[in-house]
Structures are given as C-alpha cells and as structure tokens.
Amino acid sequence: MGILEVKGVNKRFGGLQALGDVNLSVEENTVHAIIGPNGAGKSTLLNCLVGKLIPDTGSVMFAGQSVLGRKPHEINQMGISRVFQTPEIFADLTVLENVMIPCFAKRDGSFRMHAIESVGSEKEILEMAEQMLADVNMLEKRDMHSGSLSRGDKRRLEMAMCLVQQPRLLLLDEPTAGMARADTNNTIDLLKEINQKRDITMCIIEHDMHVVFSLAQRITVLAQGTPLVEDTPDKIKGHPKVREAYLGEAA
Amino acid sequence: MPGLDRKDTRFFILIVAATLLMPFILQPFPEGSGMAQFNAGYPDLMQRFVIFGIFAMGFNILFGLTGYLSFGHAAFLGVGSYATVWMYKLLGFNVVPGLILAVICSAIFAVVIGYVSLRRSGIYFSILTLAFAEMSYRLAYSVLTPITNGETGLQVYSNDPQVLMGPGSPESTHFFGLEMASSYVMQIGGWAFTFNFGFYFAAAIFIAMFYLTMRIFRSPFGMMLRAVKSNQQRMNYTGLNSRPYTLAAFVISGSYAGLAGGLLAAMDPLAGAERMFWTESGAVVLMTILGGAGTLLGPVLGAGFIKYFENIFSKINDNVLHGWFAWMPDGLEDFMVAIIHPFVGKGWHLTLGLLFMAVVIFLPGGLVEGGQRVARIFRRRDKKAPEGSPEEQAAEQRNPGPAE
Numbered sequence: 001m002g003i004l005e006v007k008g009v010n011k012r013f014g015g016l017q018a019l020g021d022v023n024l025s026v027e028e029n030t031v032h033a034i035i036g037p038n039g040a041g042k043s044t045l046l047n048c049l050v051g052k053l054i055p056d057t058g059s060v061m062f063a064g065q066s067v068l069g070r071k072p073h074e075i076n077q078m079g080i081s082r083v084f085q086t087p088e089i090f091a092d093l094t095v096l097e098n099v100m101i102p103c104f105a106k107r108d109g110s111f112r113m114h115a116i117e118s119v120g121s122e123k124e125i126l127e128m129a130e131q132m133l134a135d136v137n138m139l140e141k142r143d144m145h146s147g148s149l150s151r152g153d154k155r156r157l158e159m160a161m162c163l164v165q166q167p168r169l170l171l172l173d174e175p176t177a178g179m180a181r182a183d184t185n186n187t188i189d190l191l192k193e194i195n196q197k198r199d200i201t202m203c204i205i206e207h208d209m210h211v212v213f214s215l216a217q218r219i220t221v222l223a224q225g226t227p228l229v230e231d232t233p234d235k236i237k238g239h240p241k242v243r244e245a246y247l248g249e250a251a
Numbered sequence: 252m253p254g255l256d257r258k259d260t261r262f263f264i265l266i267v268a269a270t271l272l273m274p275f276i277l278q279p280f281p282e283g284s285g286m287a288q289f290n291a292g293y294p295d296l297m298q299r300f301v302i303f304g305i306f307a308m309g310f311n312i313l314f315g316l317t318g319y320l321s322f323g324h325a326a327f328l329g330v331g332s333y334a335t336v337w338m339y340k341l342l343g344f345n346v347v348p349g350l351i352l353a354v355i356c357s358a359i360f361a362v363v364i365g366y367v368s369l370r371r372s373g374i375y376f377s378i379l380t381l382a383f384a385e386m387s388y389r390l391a392y393s394v395l396t397p398i399t400n401g402e403t404g405l406q407v408y409s410n411d412p413q414v415l416m417g418p419g420s421p422e423s424t425h426f427f428g429l430e431m432a433s434s435y436v437m438q439i440g441g442w443a444f445t446f447n448f449g450f451y452f453a454a455a456i457f458i459a460m461f462y463l464t465m466r467i468f469r470s471p472f473g474m475m476l477r478a479v480k481s482n483q484q485r486m487n488y489t490g491l492n493s494r495p496y497t498l499a500a501f502v503i504s505g506s507y508a509g510l511a512g513g514l515l516a517a518m519d520p521l522a523g524a525e526r527m528f529w530t531e532s533g534a535v536v537l538m539t540i541l542g543g544a545g546t547l548l549g550p551v552l553g554a555g556f557i558k559y560f561e562n563i564f565s566k567i568n569d570n571v572l573h574g575w576f577a578w579m580p581d582g583l584e585d586f587m588v589a590i591i592h593p594f595v596g597k598g599w600h601l602t603l604g605l606l607f608m609a610v611v612i613f614l615p616g617g618l619v620e621g622g623q624r625v626a627r628i629f630r631r632r633d634k635k636a637p638e639g640s641p642e643e644q645a646a647e648q649r650n651p652g653p654a655e
C-alpha cells in the first residue's frame with residue numbers, strides 16, 4: 001500500500017473527459033513524477049488530491065484515510081502541501097511573513113486567536129522561518145515585499161512555505177518552470193536532500209526531463225486524462241508509447 | 252510601551268500627545284478674528300473627532316486588513332447607542348453600564364450578521380451587510396418601536412425607572428459623578444481654550460483603543476488578516492480556515508462601532524434610527540479610504556477630515572463670504588461669492604467629493620501616503636545631514652507603504 005492511493009478517478013468538464021479512470025499509487029519516501037503533454041490532466045489530478053476539485057467517481061486515500069469531501073485546509077492538516085503551477089504566495093506580505101504563516105498554521109491548527117502577542121515575540125516561529133529561508137538561499141531577501149520577487153524566487157518561496165510545514169506528501173506542479181538553469185539545479189539538489197533527510201514523499205509534475213530523471217524513482221505518463229504507463233525512469237526513457245504520446249510518432 | 256517596539260512607542264506617544272492637546276491644536280486663531288470660524292476646538296466637535304476615530308479604526312480592522320468591505324457598519328453604531336440609552340433609562344446616567352452593554356450587544360449582533368454575510372466575499376458580502384443594515388434601520392424606525400421609540404428616537408423620560416439614581420445623582424450623563432458636559436474655559440490673550448470632561452473621557456477611550464489596534468496590527472492575528480486579503484486560496488492550502496479569522500475581525504470591528512455608538516450616547520443621551528442609515532455606513536468607508544485603508548493613522552485622519560468639513564465648511568454661508576470679499580469692488584465681490592458658494596455651506600459635500608476623488612486618483616494610499624510623500628521629499632532634501640540609525644532606514648525600506 002502506498003501512502004497515496006488513487007483509484008478509478010474520473011473527472012469531466014462538460015463534454016471534456018479531463019481524467020479517465022486514473023489509478024496511481026505513490027510509495028512512501030519516494031519521488032514519483034507525473035509527466036505528459038499539455039492538457040493531459042496533470043494539474044486536474046492534483047486538484048482532486050487537495051480538495052480543489054471533487055472527482056466524479058473514484059477514491060483518493062492518503063495514509064489510509066479518504067481525502068474526498070474534506071476542505072482544503074483539512075487536507076493540508078492531514079499532511080499534504082502543494083506548490084501550484086502559477087505561484088500562490090501572499091504577494092502583499094514580506095518574504096519572511098510568507099514563511100511564518102505556514103509555521104503558525106502548523107503549530108496552532110486551523111484557528112488560534114493571538115491578537116495581543118507581537119509577531120516579534122514569537123522567537124520559535126521566527127527561527128523556524130529563518131532557517132527555512134536559509135535552506136532555500138533566500139535569507140537575504142527576508143524583508144522584501146514578496147510580490148516584487150522574480151518568478152523563480154516566488155516559486156522557491158512557495159516551496160519554502162510548503163516545506164516548512166514538514167508535510168508527509170509534497171505535491172509540486174512544475175516547480176522549475178521559469179527558473180534559470182542554475183536555479184533549476186539548486187532546486188533539484190534541494191528536493192533530493194529533502195526527500196532523503198526529511199522523509200518527505202513527493203509527487204512532481206514536470207516538463208523538464210532533466211529534472212524528472214534526476215529526481216524520480218517512478219514515473220507515470222499521463223495522456224488525455226489516462227495513465228499510459230508507470231515504470232522506472234530507465235524503462236520509461238525508451239518506451240514506445242511514451243515516444244508516441246510526446247512526439248506524436250505513429251506507432 | 253509593552254508589546255510595542257521603539258518606533259511604535261514613539262509613534263504612540265505622539266498620538267497620545269496630539270489627542271490630549273487637541274483643545275490647543277484645534278484652536279489656532281484668536282476669538283473674534285476673521286479666521287476664528289476655522290477653529291475646531293470646541294467640545295462637541297472634538298468629541299466627534301475621537302468617537303468617529305474609534306468607529307473608523309474598527310472599520311479599518313475589517314476593511315483595511317482583510318479587504319472585506321462592509322457597507323452596513325452603521326447598524327452597530329446604532330445598536331451601541333440604543334443599548335447605552337436603555338441603561339440610562341433603567342439604571343441611571345452613569346455611562347459605564349451603558350458602554351459595556353453597547354459593546355456586548357454590538358458584538359453579538361456582529362456575530363449573527365458576520366456569520367451569514369461572510370459566506371460570500373467581494374461585492375456579495377458588501378450587499379449582504381448593506382441589506383442587514385437597511386433591515387436594522389427599518390426595524391428600528393417602525394417595527395421595533397417599543398424598544399427604539401421609532402421616529403422620535405430613544406430618550407430618557409422622568410418616569411423611567413433609573414433604579415440607581417440617588418437624590419444627589421447628576422441629571423445628565425456622567426462617569427461616577429463627573430459630568431460629561433462640564434467644561435473649563437481657559438483664557439489666554441485673545442484665545443479661549445475649552446477643556447471638556449466628555450471630550451477627555453472619550454479621548455482616553457480613544458487612546459486605549461488606538462493602543463489595542465496597534466497591538467492587533469502587529470500581532471500574528473493581524474498578519475493572518477493581511478494574509479486573508481492577500482491570498483485566501485493560499486491560506487486554505489496552508490491549512491488555515493480563513494472563516495474564523497474573518498469572523499473575528501468582523502466582530503472586533505463591530506464592537507468598536509458599538510463602543511463609538513455608545514460614546515455618542517454618552518455625550519448626548521439620545522439614540523435615533525438615523526444613526527443606522529446607509530449614509531452613515533458610507534461615511535465610515537469614505538473616512539477610511541480618504542485617510543488610508545490598512546494604515547494605523549489613516550482612518551483616524553479621515554474621520555477628522557470629514558467631521559471637520561461637515562461642521563466647519565457647512566457653516567460658511569453667503570454672509571460670511573461677502574465679509575471675506577468685502578474689500579473687492581462690488582461686481583467682483585459678487586462674482587467671487589457666486590463661484591465659491593456651491594462649495595461651502597450646504598454644498599460642503601461637493602468639496603468633500605472632489606477632495607475624495609483627488610485622493611483616490613492621485614494618492615491611492617490616502618492622506619497618509621500624501622504625508623509620507625511629503626516627508627520623503629524633505630528627507631531627500633537634507634540627505635547630507637546625519638540621519639537615524641541604519642536599522643531604522645532598513646525598516647523604512649522594508650515597509651514603503653503600510654507602516655503607519
């Protein structure tokens with residue numbers, strides 16, 4: 001049994017079958033990549049995992065519990081964090097505040113009214129957030145307005161916001177899109193280290209094959225809403241069905 | 252001050268000083284001089300400055316921090332006034348029970364309205380709050396006449412129980428015997444400065460509320476409210492349910508409004524349905540945006556501005572204008588009066604409207620942003636002079652807009 005078990009998930013948008021009978025099993029402490037052409041339904045699948053969408057049929061189990069019907073914040077509290085395809089950060093807040101908020105969320109659960117304490121007196125949270133920023137090489141930008149960061153930095157910030165919560169499962173939707181080559185390599189190193197040292201399971205969507213093959217232990221290829229194959233990176237590389245889906249070659 | 256850093260403490264001390272010295276600051280022109288009508292240092296108006304300052308400050312906790320624009324905050328103002336007057340009728344003219352009940356009632360009322368309205372956001376939230384406030388106004392005006400005394404308004408009658416009234420108790424609103432209406436006038440040269448107990452009572456509460464607001468702004472809770480405004484979706488996917496935060500902000504801001512309503516009744520023991528009318532709800536939105544939404548000082552400045560216009564500009568009639576331009580030749584005098592006439596007296600709304608438009612277009616951050624721009628110009632000018640500590644400069648760069 002994997003930590004994440006997706007069984008028979010279907011999702012239609014009007015006449016479009018965005019997901020057709022998707023089965024997916026992610027083993028604990030592995031990096032599982034989902035690849036596929038544009039419009040294959042990769043983001044839609046993630047949306048079904050975090051409570052943004054509810055599948056028409058099928059089941060999604062995380063660590064033995066169903067996530068269907070739960071609110072996004074409840075699913076996060078079960079231990080699933082997500083980095084979005086277009087960065088979702090608190091653009092009006094500073095970089096440090098962006099990272100502090102998930103720390104508070106982790107410590108206090110969904111709601112705690114701390115209206116009188118000052119932010120500065122929360123030493124533990126501050127330390128945690130600063131340590132995290134140091135880990136992603138963004139400490140010198142801590143007081144910057146996060147809305148004015150570059151696209152790559154926004155992505156790294158969002159990753160820091162997810163990682164600081166120490167989730168059990170981290171979902172990454174194209175985490176290196178918009179990053180320079182050097183930043184992409186840093187991100188690969190960071191994710192590798194996190195996967196090994198902190199025991200975080202990862203499910204990553206990526207178009208950049210260099211990233212996929214450096215990180216993933218298993219790869220699922222999705223095309224037109226249906227998984228074509230699931231295998232190890234080596235096997236996937238030469239698979240005829242994959243070449244067909246990606247390059248449009250006649251079989 | 253506990254819970255505030257150095258910069259905030261300095262700012263707070265400045266606010267306290269400015270509030271306590273208002274009878275001087277607002278009375279710059281000697282009695283009888285041509286400019287004396289621009290003086291605002293009389294008790295009635297100063298009370299309004301601080302009371303509506305509290306109202307706008309509370310509104311800002313909701314609108315400025317979370318971005319939820321309520322168009323029904325006057326309902327809480329009205330509830331506060333009614334609650335306070337009822338305490339006069341039942342117990343006596345001490346304002347303390349009334350103010351306590353005002354806060355409790357408006358908070359309960361805010362829980363109900365907030366619980367329903369916060370299920371929607373954006374324009375739908377605004378419409379829901381507006382609908383609730385209109386309903387409250389209609390109810391107060393007619394249906395609930397036994398509680399609100401309808402059109403006449405709620406007031407104290409000689410046959411009311413007033414069980415706590417002894418033979419020696421004051422016959423007007425008071426704080427443990429100190430009457431709100433009592434004033435002391437100090438004559439210095441041509442100037443007359445009025446120190447009114449009612450004003451200082453309201454000012455003390457204002458200062459306390461300002462301190463509380465500052466703590467809320469600097470707290471993790473305040474940070475969460477700003478997160479709601481910035482990106483609610485991210486908040487939810489971070490494991491935070493935004494609803495309790497917005498509801499808490501709504502109830503806090505409703506209680507501020509209730510307290511302000513209670514204070515209005517503490518200065519003048521009356522409560523009428525018109526206090527809940529939608530124009531009052533609109534006014535607090537204007538105050539907050541005019542001064543600078545999301546800043547600490549902005550809403551207070553905005554409240555002061557609007558109350559000043561309402562009371563000072565509205566009193567400039569044609570006679571006054573003729574007085575000003577009497578030195579001109581007759582034709583020109585009439586011409587000048589005719590031009591200025593629409594903008595003053597009953598036309599003060601026009602001036603305010605133009606001012607509001609100018610601020611929204613040129614200073615989206617409100618008067619506070621205007622002040623900051625001016626300060627920046629001055630700072631640039633004496634760049635060569637030694638400046639504050641490097642720490643402070645860094646802090647300023649960090650918070651270009653929303654600090655104070």
Ligand SMILES: Nc1ncnc2c1ncn2[C@@H]1O[C@H](COP(=O)(O)OP(=O)(O)OP(=O)(O)O)[C@@H](O)[C@H]1O
Pocket residue numbers: 013016018036037038039040041042043044045085
């Ligand atoms: N909320 C929605 N309503 C209607 N159609 C949608 C919705 N979300 C996605 N779709 C459609 O479903 C299909 C799958 O979209 P999805 O975003 O999952 O693709 P993807 O694999 O993530 O592609 P990309 O690599 O471009 O991000 C697309 O055709 C898209 O237009």
Ligand SMILES: [Mg+2]
Pocket residue numbers: 042043044085173
């Ligand atoms: Mg996608």
